[in-house]
Amino acid sequence: MDGQGFDTPSDFDALKRLVVERRDTLPKRIAQAAAYMLDHPDEVAFGTAASLSASAGVQPSTLIRLAQLFGFDGFTSLQALFRHRMRGRNGSYEERLSGLRGEGGERAGNAAVLQGFLAASGKSLDSLEQSLDPAQIDRAVEMLARAETIYLLARRRSYPVANYLAYALSKLQVRNQIVDSSAGLSAETISFATPRDALLAVSFSPYTPQTIEEARLAAANGTPVVAITDSAFSPLAQVADVWFEVAEADFGGFRSLAATMALALTLAVGLAEARRRRPSLSGKE
Amino acid sequence: MDGQGFDTPSDFDALKRLVVERRDTLPKRIAQAAAYMLDHPDEVAFGTAASLSASAGVQPSTLIRLAQLFGFDGFTSLQALFRHRMRGRNGSYEERLSGLRGEGGERAGNAAVLQGFLAASGKSLDSLEQSLDPAQIDRAVEMLARAETIYLLARRRSYPVANYLAYALSKLQVRNQIVDSSAGLSAETISFATPRDALLAVSFSPYTPQTIEEARLAAANGTPVVAITDSAFSPLAQVADVWFEVAEADFGGFRSLAATMALALTLAVGLAEARRRRPSLSGKE
DNA sequence: CTTGAAATGAAACGGACGTTTCGTCTATTT
DNA sequence: AAATAGACGAAACGTCCGTTTCATTTCAAG
Known part of the structure; x- marks a missing residue:
C-alpha cells in the first residue's frame, strides 16, 4: 500500500x-x-x-x-x-490497400477481398475526415433544416444512400420524399419541389444522366440543392448551392459507400438537431 | 549530385x-x-x-x-x-468515439457529428476485421456460388445493403432477386426460392419480424440461407446455414453500415470470382 | 596465391538523456 | 508576523545513446 x-x-x-x-x-x-x-x-x-x-x-x-x-x-x-x-495500431488503410493490390495480383482468397473492402472503406473515411470543411456542413444543414420536404435523389450505386437517408429522416420525423424511378414518375415527383423545399442529390462518376437532369430541374425551379459527389467538375456540383466532394476508394471495381453514408447521416442528424433547437425553422407545425 | x-x-x-x-x-x-x-x-x-x-x-x-x-x-x-x-495517424476509432461522447454531451457542432459517424464506421470496420473467420467467408461464398438465383432479404435499416448487393450482383452478372415488400408480395417472392437457389438475409436488432419469418420459410423449403446479423442469439442465426456476426457501432442512434456493406460486397465479388474460376458452379448456362 | 577493396565487428567517444539534488519561493498555518 | 511544508527552478550527475574510428575478415580479381 x-x-x-x-x-x-x-x-x-x-x-x-x-x-x-x-x-x-x-x-x-x-x-x-x-x-x-x-x-x-x-x-x-x-x-x-x-x-x-x-x-x-x-x-x-x-x-x-x-x-x-x-x-x-x-x-x-x-x-x-x-x-x-x-503500438498495435494497424498501418494506415492507404498502406494496407496498396499492399493488397500488389501481392498475388489475381488469385487472392476471399479473406483478402474482405480486407480490400475494409481497407477501401477505411481509406474513404480517413480521406473525408481530412478534407471536409466544417462550415460547409453547417451551411448544408441550415439549408436542409429550412426545407418543408427534403427530396432525395440518387440512382444506381448511390441509391442505397438515398434509401438509408429516407429511413433516417423518417425516424427523425423529418418529412422526406425519395425521387424514385421505379414507377417512371421521377420527373413528375421532382417537379413538386418548391423553393421552400430542398433537394439532396447524390451521384458519382459516371454520373447518371437522369440524376443530373432532375437536379438541374429542381435548381431551375428555385429549390435549394445540396449535392454529394466526387469532383469539383461534377455536373452535379455546378447546379448545387452547397456541394460536398467525397473521394470513395474502390476495390474490385466497387466503390465503398462508407464515407458517403457517414456524411449523409451527419446531414440528417444535424438538421434534425437544428430544428429541435429552433423549432421556427421547421416548415410545418 | x-x-x-x-x-x-x-x-x-x-x-x-x-x-x-x-x-x-x-x-x-x-x-x-x-x-x-x-x-x-x-x-x-x-x-x-x-x-x-x-x-x-x-x-x-x-x-x-x-x-x-x-x-x-x-x-x-x-x-x-x-x-x-x-504520426498523423489518428487515435483508434474506439478512442475517438468515446472522446466525442464524453465532451459537451449535447451541443456539439455538426462537424463533431460527422466525426462521430466516421469514428463509428471505422470502429465497425476494425471490429469486423478482427473478429471474422476466413473459413466462414469461404463457406458462404461456396454456397452462394452454387445458387441459381440469389434472393436478397433485408428491411428497414438493413435495406440499403440489399439494395447495393442487387446493384453489385447485377453488375457481376449474377442472377438475383430482391425480396421487396413494396408490392406486398414478399412472402410470395420468397416462396419461389428452391433448394438450388440461396437466400442472403440481413437483419439487426431489433429484428424485423417479417425478415425472420421469411428467412425461416426459405430454410424450411430447403433453400440455403446465409445471414448477416449482430449476435449469436439472433433469430436469424438460428435458421441460417452460415451466419456472420457484424458488430456495427452506432452514433446518435444510427448504426453504421460500413462493415456490413464491406462484407456483403466481399460475398458478391467472392462468389463471382468462384464462378469465373469454375464455370460448372453456375446454376444456369 | 597475392592483392586490394569492401564489409564487418569491436571498442572508444562526445553528447544528450532521464534523474537527482539542493536552494529558493510560495502559500498556508499558527 | 513567524514558521513550515510543499512546489518549483536550476544545475549537477551518471548513464546510455548515436556515431566514429580502426582493426580484422571476407571475397573477388589478377
Missing part, C-alpha cells in the same frame, strides 16, 4: 480519467504539464523529457514529478503508456 | 520500394538489418539503435551504415521516417 488512494494507470485512457478527476488538486505546474501531455499524446510518445518540458513550458523535473505523483517510476514508464497507445 | 542513382526516400513506402528493388545488391548484413526494419516498423519507431541492432542480430554500426547507404545523415534521420509513419 502506498497510500495514494488510486492505482497507477495502466493505459492511456486510465491516465486521462485520473488526470481529469484530480485536476483541481494538482499543483499548478504539474497540471500544466499533464494538460499538455493529454493534448499532445503523439509528441509525448516520441519526444524526450527535455523537448516536451520546453514545449509545455515547464522544467524537465516537473515531468518526473508528474510521473512519480501518478505512481510511475519516472518519466520513462509514463512515456511507455503513450507509446503503447500507438 | 551524390552519384547514388536514386533519391533518398522521403516516406516509409518509398524506403520499402527502394529496399525491395535493390535487395540483391545490398551487403549481407545491411540487407539483414533492412529486412528486420521493414518487418518490424513499430519497433524501429520506438527502439534505439542498440536495441534494434541486437534484435536484428547486427552491430549498431550496421544500422548507421544502412542509413547512410540510403542517403540519410544517420540512424536518427532514418528512424524519423518510421516515426512519421505512425
Whole structure:
C-alpha cells in the first residue's frame, strides 16, 4: 500500500480519467504539464523529457514529478503508456490497400477481398475526415433544416444512400420524399419541389444522366440543392448551392459507400438537431 | 549530385520500394538489418539503435551504415521516417468515439457529428476485421456460388445493403432477386426460392419480424440461407446455414453500415470470382 | 596465391538523456 | 508576523545513446 488512494494507470485512457478527476488538486505546474501531455499524446510518445518540458513550458523535473505523483517510476514508464497507445495500431488503410493490390495480383482468397473492402472503406473515411470543411456542413444543414420536404435523389450505386437517408429522416420525423424511378414518375415527383423545399442529390462518376437532369430541374425551379459527389467538375456540383466532394476508394471495381453514408447521416442528424433547437425553422407545425 | 542513382526516400513506402528493388545488391548484413526494419516498423519507431541492432542480430554500426547507404545523415534521420509513419495517424476509432461522447454531451457542432459517424464506421470496420473467420467467408461464398438465383432479404435499416448487393450482383452478372415488400408480395417472392437457389438475409436488432419469418420459410423449403446479423442469439442465426456476426457501432442512434456493406460486397465479388474460376458452379448456362 | 577493396565487428567517444539534488519561493498555518 | 511544508527552478550527475574510428575478415580479381 502506498497510500495514494488510486492505482497507477495502466493505459492511456486510465491516465486521462485520473488526470481529469484530480485536476483541481494538482499543483499548478504539474497540471500544466499533464494538460499538455493529454493534448499532445503523439509528441509525448516520441519526444524526450527535455523537448516536451520546453514545449509545455515547464522544467524537465516537473515531468518526473508528474510521473512519480501518478505512481510511475519516472518519466520513462509514463512515456511507455503513450507509446503503447500507438503500438498495435494497424498501418494506415492507404498502406494496407496498396499492399493488397500488389501481392498475388489475381488469385487472392476471399479473406483478402474482405480486407480490400475494409481497407477501401477505411481509406474513404480517413480521406473525408481530412478534407471536409466544417462550415460547409453547417451551411448544408441550415439549408436542409429550412426545407418543408427534403427530396432525395440518387440512382444506381448511390441509391442505397438515398434509401438509408429516407429511413433516417423518417425516424427523425423529418418529412422526406425519395425521387424514385421505379414507377417512371421521377420527373413528375421532382417537379413538386418548391423553393421552400430542398433537394439532396447524390451521384458519382459516371454520373447518371437522369440524376443530373432532375437536379438541374429542381435548381431551375428555385429549390435549394445540396449535392454529394466526387469532383469539383461534377455536373452535379455546378447546379448545387452547397456541394460536398467525397473521394470513395474502390476495390474490385466497387466503390465503398462508407464515407458517403457517414456524411449523409451527419446531414440528417444535424438538421434534425437544428430544428429541435429552433423549432421556427421547421416548415410545418 | 551524390552519384547514388536514386533519391533518398522521403516516406516509409518509398524506403520499402527502394529496399525491395535493390535487395540483391545490398551487403549481407545491411540487407539483414533492412529486412528486420521493414518487418518490424513499430519497433524501429520506438527502439534505439542498440536495441534494434541486437534484435536484428547486427552491430549498431550496421544500422548507421544502412542509413547512410540510403542517403540519410544517420540512424536518427532514418528512424524519423518510421516515426512519421505512425504520426498523423489518428487515435483508434474506439478512442475517438468515446472522446466525442464524453465532451459537451449535447451541443456539439455538426462537424463533431460527422466525426462521430466516421469514428463509428471505422470502429465497425476494425471490429469486423478482427473478429471474422476466413473459413466462414469461404463457406458462404461456396454456397452462394452454387445458387441459381440469389434472393436478397433485408428491411428497414438493413435495406440499403440489399439494395447495393442487387446493384453489385447485377453488375457481376449474377442472377438475383430482391425480396421487396413494396408490392406486398414478399412472402410470395420468397416462396419461389428452391433448394438450388440461396437466400442472403440481413437483419439487426431489433429484428424485423417479417425478415425472420421469411428467412425461416426459405430454410424450411430447403433453400440455403446465409445471414448477416449482430449476435449469436439472433433469430436469424438460428435458421441460417452460415451466419456472420457484424458488430456495427452506432452514433446518435444510427448504426453504421460500413462493415456490413464491406462484407456483403466481399460475398458478391467472392462468389463471382468462384464462378469465373469454375464455370460448372453456375446454376444456369 | 597475392592483392586490394569492401564489409564487418569491436571498442572508444562526445553528447544528450532521464534523474537527482539542493536552494529558493510560495502559500498556508499558527 | 513567524514558521513550515510543499512546489518549483536550476544545475549537477551518471548513464546510455548515436556515431566514429580502426582493426580484422571476407571475397573477388589478377
